[in-house]
Amino acid sequence: xxxxxxxxxxxxxxxxxxxxxxxxxxxxxxxxxxxxxxxxxxxxxxxxxxxxxxxxxxxxxxxxxxxxxxxxxxxxxxxxxxxxxxxxxxxxxxxxxxxxxxxxxxxxxxxxxxxxxxxxxxxxxxxxxxxxxxxxxxxxxxxxxxxxxxxxxxxxxxxxxxxxxxxxxxxxxxxxxxxxxxxxxxxxxxxxxxxxxxxxxxxxxxxxxxxxxxxxxxxxxxxxxxxxxxxxxxxxxxxxxxxxx
Numbered sequence: 001x002x003x004x005x006x007x008x009x010x011x012x013x014x015x016x017x018x019x020x021x022x023x024x025x026x027x028x029x030x031x032x033x034x035x036x037x038x039x040x041x042x043x044x045x046x047x048x049x050x051x052x053x054x055x056x057x058x059x060x061x062x063x064x065x066x067x068x069x070x071x072x073x074x075x076x077x078x079x080x081x082x083x084x085x086x087x088x089x090x091x092x093x094x095x096x097x098x099x100x101x102x103x104x105x106x107x108x109x110x111x112x113x114x115x116x117x118x119x120x121x122x123x124x125x126x127x128x129x130x131x132x133x134x135x136x137x138x139x140x141x142x143x144x145x146x147x148x149x150x151x152x153x154x155x156x157x158x159x160x161x162x163x164x165x166x167x168x169x170x171x172x173x174x175x176x177x178x179x180x181x182x183x184x185x186x187x188x189x190x191x192x193x194x195x196x197x198x199x200x201x202x203x204x205x206x207x208x209x210x211x212x213x214x215x216x217x218x219x220x221x222x223x224x225x226x227x228x229x230x231x232x233x234x235x236x237x238x239x240x241x242x243x244x245x
Contacts (some may be wrong), residue, residue, distance in 0.1 A: 065077075
């Protein structure tokens with residue numbers, strides 16, 4: 001791990017330990033019921049802080065790696081390739097629906113990203129910038145000029161909730177076939193948004209930046225995609241049960 005990242009992580013840990021010691025001493029001085037509530041609050045804050053800290057560490061590591069590559073250490077680029085190749089393939093494959101083409105697209109995307117590293121703007125995350133290249137390369141492969149957006153309104157919510165265990169099964173070999181079949185039945189735009197939000201773990205804003213679909217339409221596509229995915233899975237499972245009987 002680069003020294004700069006190690007230093008940031010060490011400082012972060014020391015600050016957290018100091019805060020925990022002070023909070024622990026404070027908890028000893030208050031009533032048990034109040035103490036329990038505060039303990040739960042600290043637990044959830046800690047989880048959130050840790051998750052945010054990990055994301056920041058990843059971003060910092062990416063920037064350090066990019067600086068090395070731009071400075072002439074070409075071998076350092078392999079770190080980014082290893083880190084993003086699997087999710088990039090999943091994204092490309094769910095657009096192009098062809099494994100061999102998806103592999104070629106990922107290779108092309110990494111080459112394009114390498115050649116354009118000097119133009120990479122540090123304000124955005126490398127992953128967001130790179131996934132945009134993957135999406136555009138995939139769409140060009142299919143000769144699609146744009147991603148179709150939603151034209152009619154459909155009820156949705158500001159926050160996007162979903163039982164992620166369904167898509168976590170995507171990584172389970174026993175259930176992967178059903179998830180893949182159901183995903184393939186979604187529209188291109190639904191499948192793309194579902195893939196980026198749940199598998200690539202991108203935010204609605206990041207999907208908007210990558211695809212140029214408005215945030216409102218991204219939410220609608222996620223809402224529709226979830227409903228359609230569940231429905232297709234139910235149909236596929238019913239068919240499987242009938243075949244077994």
